[in-house]
Amino acid sequence: MNETPGRDGRPGGPPSAGAGEIRADLRLVADLVAPGTRVLDVGCGDGALLQFLTNSKEIDGRGLEIRQERVNASVSRGLSVVQGNAETDLRNYPSQAFDYVILSQTLQAIHDPRGVLEELLRIGKHAIVSFTNFGYWRFRLHLAYSGRMPVTDSKDHEWFDTPNIHLCTIRDFVTLCDALDITVERCFSVRRGGQTRRVRPSSALANLIGEQAVVLLGRE
Amino acid sequence: MSAPTKTRTPNTAELPGTRVELGIDEPLHLDCGAPLGPFTVAYQTYGRLNEAKSNAILVCHALTGDQFLAGDHPVTGKLGWWDVMVGPGKALDTGRYFVIGCNFLGGCMGTVGPAEINPATDKPYGLDFPVITIGDMVKAQKLLIDHLGIGRLFCVIGGSMGGMQALDWAVRYPERVFTAVPIATAARTSTQNIAFHEVGRQAIMADPDWCGGNYLLEGKRPHRGLAVARMGAHITYLSETALHRKFGRNLQDRKDVTYGFEADFQVESYLRHQGLTFVDRFDANTYLIITRAMDYFDLAEEHGGGVLAETFQGTEVRFCLISFTSDWMFPTAESRELVHALNAAAANVSFVEIESDQGHDSFLLDIPEYHKILSGFLAGAADHQVRCGAKAPSADE
Structure with a gap:
């Protein structure tokens, strides 16, 4: 129930890509990062994206991850990752210290998405956020026909015990960005088969057919 | 001891x-x-x-x-x-x-x-x-x-x-x-660690064989004081869980308590052993000086x-x-x-x-x-x- 695709084979997430490969939504995130830049990955999982970016774009990368076993896995593979909580620890980072701050498939589990979004754009010149779009037509149909909350991928979590507490549509997200004076510089949708497409943030169609969204944010 | x-x-x-x-x-x-x-x-x-x-x-x-x-x-x-x-x-x-x-x-x-x-x-x-x-x-x-x-x-x-x-x-x-x-x-x-260090130092200085720090000249060694310092410090290096798992309330080579101050419990015997082996390889004044370095x-x-x-x-x-x-x-x-x-x-x-x-x-x-x-x-x-x-x-x- 309500299980959104996680990072690095987290239960419910798409299967992890093989060596040298990377999941479609992560690949899209990676494509938005300029080479040789400073990157903070918030909720970096076991570090697959950081590793990919370090190898392919020679970034100066850091990670923050709440789950100890994932931090350990990341540090074991030579990545600079600290154990910590995005909601309390981002405030320690200095302003504009990174070129990109990435929040990939983590937004839905955050108690205060608005506060965290503000922090992302305080710390980074850009933020890259990816999330599951609950405006996706299958979710809408599921709710309409079964009268139950959408099931994105199955298994462990019912609506009452899911860690994913803040689910939104692309339109919801863009509305929040507007309210916070955050500019959506680029917006992409990812379809179930992995096809990605750049879309207008306000596009009603994108909000219907994209299962995932990846947005590049900035401040004027 | x-x-x-x-x-x-x-x-x-x-x-x-x-x-x-x-x-x-x-x-x-x-x-x-x-x-x-x-x-x-x-x-x-x-x-x-x-x-x-x-x-x-x-x-x-x-x-x-x-x-x-x-x-x-x-x-x-x-x-x-x-x-x-x-x-x-x-x-x-x-x-x-x-x-x-x-x-x-x-x-x-x-x-x-x-x-x-x-x-x-x-x-x-x-x-x-x-x-x-x-x-x-x-x-x-x-x-x-x-x-x-x-x-x-x-x-x-x-x-x-x-x-x-x-x-x-x-x-x-x-x-x-x-x-x-x-x-x-x-x-x-931390304050707590300074406090533990002070207990150790006082144990050494309370030993008459410490001789105001001149024990080497006097041909003596403040073994008892240094051993007590080590015993106290050693407890801080462990955890209650580990101590309990290792020793519990088990008695040392005896079936009953002796109603005296021998090392009845295994944990006492263990700490005494830690203290005794430590004094063989460590100098008491060194212990004073380096715990102080750490305090600062x-x-x-x-x-x-x-x-x-x-x-x-x-x-x-x-x-x-x-x-x-x-x-x-x-x-x-x-x-x-x-x-x-x-x-x-x-x-x-x-x-x-x-x-x-x-x-x-x-x-x-x-x-x-x-x-x-x-x-x-x-x-x-x-x-x-x-x-x-x-x-x-x-x-x-």
Whole structure:
């Protein structure tokens, strides 16, 4: 129930890509990062994206991850990752210290998405956020026909015990960005088969057919 | 308590390993204001220094450790204190890294300290030995690294008080350190730890055989006081869970309590044994001096005007901090404070907390995940060093 695709084979997430490969939504995130830049990955999982970016774009990368076993896995593979909580620890980072701050498939589990979004754009010149779009037509149909909350991928979590507490549509997200004076510089949708497409943030169609969204944010 | 064994603190001149005379041209200026030099530093090396001199790891030992990291210890007859970590194929892989163990300033395994002869008087220093600091130890180690011709250490690593030295290294000589690994440590010594140290010192000074610090001249040894200091300290290195699992309320070689003050309980017997074996290899005045050095340690106060984040501004050192869940002497919160300060300086930092119920001493133990993380961190840093072209400064910079 309500299980959104996680990072690095987290239960419910798409299967992890093989060596040298990377999941479609992560690949899209990676494509938005300029080479040789400073990157903070918030909720970096076991570090697959950081590793990919370090190898392919020679970034100066850091990670923050709440789950100890994932931090350990990341540090074991030579990545600079600290154990910590995005909601309390981002405030320690200095302003504009990174070129990109990435929040990939983590937004839905955050108690205060608005506060965290503000922090992302305080710390980074850009933020890259990816999330599951609950405006996706299958979710809408599921709710309409079964009268139950959408099931994105199955298994462990019912609506009452899911860690994913803040689910939104692309339109919801863009509305929040507007309210916070955050500019959506680029917006992409990812379809179930992995096809990605750049879309207008306000596009009603994108909000219907994209299962995932990846947005590049900035401040004027 | 039974009488201490016959062994005496070793004659350090007969110990294996290497000794070097430092501070010859210019004495070391100690924080207390006194000059020191020339003075002897004893060290041991493991593995080979590569041609680029880019694979050196300095291991800073803790309160009662020494330069004998691995293999047979020449005094205790046991394995070196970090044998689980240092050796071929181990986390500090001597097939790959050149590992240096160095007895810190004030120590009693060959480096100048209170038990050594003061050339000015031809007598042991005793309490005439200046009260030194963690910073003084690091300044002395830096002279050794200069002497070895190593421009930049690939890594400075240490647990507990050794972690304090690693932190001080990274802040004092950032251009001489590529990575720093402070384990089970803190940016300053907590009130509680100062309090425990004071109990230990008072135990030593309360022993009549301490003779106001002149026991070596009087031909005596404050064994009882030093043993009590060790027993008390030893409890702080463990955890309640570990103590309970190891000993419970089990009785020592008896069926019933004796209604006296023999070591009825196994835990008493264990602590007495710890105390007795310690006095064979350790000098009481050294214990006073180095616990004091640890008390004075406050990284932010000394280097950051009281603000920890300031101490790390602009640092390029790659840090890996490690703490242990059951460590109540240096709890995870103290490592986390360091992590927050490093984050505030946008420093390159990794931080892991390892699950262990063995207390502070976990940092000495063979915990597979801990070793795997350490070896992964070092391998990643070595890759990065190659990518940056290993532009190490020369030793005289």
